[in-house]
Amino acid sequence: MTALLHTSGLTKRFAKDDVATVALRDFTLSIEEGSFVAVLGRSGCGKSTLLNLLAGLTEPSEGEVRYKDRPLSGPDTEIGYLTQSDTLMPWRGVQRNVEMPLEIRGVPSAERRRVAAGLIERVGLAGFEHHYPRELSGGMRRRASLARMLAADPATLLMDEPFGALDAQLRRELQEELLRLWAEGGQTVVFVTHDIEEALLLGDRVVVLGPIGTILLDRAVELPRPRSADALRVDPAFVALHTELAAALREGAR
Numbered sequence: 529m530t531a532l533l534h535t536s537g538l539t540k541r542f543a544k545d546d547v548a549t550v551a552l553r554d555f556t557l558s559i560e561e562g563s564f565v566a567v568l569g570r571s572g573c574g575k576s577t578l579l580n581l582l583a584g585l586t587e588p589s590e591g592e593v594r595y596k597d598r599p600l601s602g603p604d605t606e607i608g609y610l611t612q613s614d615t616l617m618p619w620r621g622v623q624r625n626v627e628m629p630l631e632i633r634g635v636p637s638a639e640r641r642r643v644a645a646g647l648i649e650r651v652g653l654a655g656f657e658h659h660y661p662r663e664l665s666g667g668m669r670r671r672a673s674l675a676r677m678l679a680a681d682p683a684t685l686l687m688d689e690p691f692g693a694l695d696a697q698l699r700r701e702l703q704e705e706l707l708r709l710w711a712e713g714g715q716t717v718v719f720v721t722h723d724i725e726e727a728l729l730l731g732d733r734v735v736v737l738g739p740i741g742t743i744l745l746d747r748a749v750e751l752p753r754p755r756s757a758d759a760l761r762v763d764p765a766f767v768a769l770h771t772e773l774a775a776a777l778r779e780g781a782r
């Protein structure tokens with residue numbers, strides 16, 4: 529496999545009231561094409577800063593991001609980004625939000641409607657096509673955002689804690705849906721989470737971050753697929769990995 533996304537020496541500083549905050553320092557990582565990488569870390573360790581850089585939305589203070597062996601100088605249509613904040617258009621209903629990436633590409637309206645309807649169904653929002661974002665719950669808005677990202681059919685998915693706000697049952701359903709999609713489409717996924725179990729359920733590699741994006745552990749997850757949360761919990765290999773990741777997170781907090 530070849531590295532699709534590569535960062536070298538990435539540093540990001542923010543200045544506020546003449547005080548500089550380092551959010552990420554000297555961060556180097558290669559992500560192979562078609563892999564599912566879970567980035568695990570506690571709040572404030574620089575995960576969103578990293579994803580913003582990988583998405584080409586912000587510029588590094590030092591270092592660079594390369595995508596397909598070319599420097600990434602801005603957003604790329606091949607890279608889909610599901611941010612932590614809500615970016616649905618408030619004046620459009622669910623259906624027209626999900627259709628938006630297709631509209632930008634000039635896809636005819638009948639085809640747009642067909643694709644959007646399929647995605648809305650997949651994320652469990654059938655019946656809410658004409659609801660505006662303000663008429664949806666937080667979890668429903670996340671699902672609509674997910675469907676909109678998928679409508680663009682990106683080869684690379686960057687996802688910032690996409691399922692954190694959902695109830696346990698829904699989270700499980702969407703995790704399974706994402707895995708199905710990934711198995712069918714072979715996308716490259718970078719998935720940020722706080723949750724060790726989620727990282728192990730989804731990823732074939734888990735990168736554990738400590739403060740300012742220090743890599744505490746970079747671990748291949750060789751658990752067989754398909755994985756089910758219930759079966760995993762009693763699998764000794766899962767329990768051992770869980771213990772190892774929890775220890776790395778604890779170590780990073782010292």
Ligand SMILES: Nc1ncnc2c1ncn2[C@@H]1O[C@H](COP(=O)(O)OP(=O)(O)OP(=O)(O)O)[C@@H](O)[C@H]1O
Pocket residue numbers: 542543544549550551569570571572573574575576577578612
């Ligand atoms: N625009 C900004 N201006 C100033 N400081 C920032 C900015 N964005 C992030 N930071 C700082 O950078 C650090 C890392 O923030 P970041 O949002 O990347 O963390 P995170 O790991 O994604 O956290 P969480 O899991 O809580 O979302 C924090 O100390 C934060 O205060």
